Amino acid sequence: MLPKFYQTCFENVLIPTQYKMLEILLMLLQFHQTVTIEKLATVFPQPIRFESRRRSIQRFLLLPQLSIPYLWFPLIKRWVKNSLKTGEKRLIFAIDRTRWRSQNVFVIS
Numbered sequence: 001m002l003p004k005f006y007q008t009c010f011e012n013v014l015i016p017t018q019y020k021m022l023e024i025l026l027m028l029l030q031f032h033q034t035v036t037i038e039k040l041a042t043v044f045p046q047p048i049r050f051e052s053r054r055r056s057i058q059r060f061l062l063l064p065q066l067s068i069p070y071l072w073f074p075l076i077k078r079w080v081k082n083s084l085k086t087g088e089k090r091l092i093f094a095i096d097r098t099r100w101r102s103q104n105v106f107v108i109s
Contacts, residue, residue, distance in 0.1 A: 002026070005082060009075045013065045021060050037061075076108065 002010070010019055028040050041054035048056075065071060083091055096107045 005078050006075065009071065009078060013071050013074075014063075018060065018063065018065070021056075025057070025060070 037057050044053045046053050094109045098105050
């Protein structure tokens with residue numbers, strides 16, 4: 001489901017239960033193609049009440065380990081290093097920032 005270096009980065013930052021939660025959420029996002037917490041909580045395969053599943057997903061998404069400095073910068077750093085090792089002489093990055101509601105969204109690809 002995820003490239004090996006993504007798995008390695010996630011496993012280095014998250015404890016096993018958090019990593020499993022991430023895997024499940026990614027699978028649900030891909031299968032149901034929805035990003036609302038309520039809809040994900042409805043289909044989340046955990047034998048607890050809906051409200052508890054919703055709060056569990058919310059708490060997971062607020063983990064400090066999922067922040068940019070802890071997770072995404074190391075992931076980007078490893079991605080760039082792997083690209084340079086394959087002999088590529090030039091890397092091209094597309095960077096975009098937009099404001100969605102009250103949040104700034106920064107995307108690099």
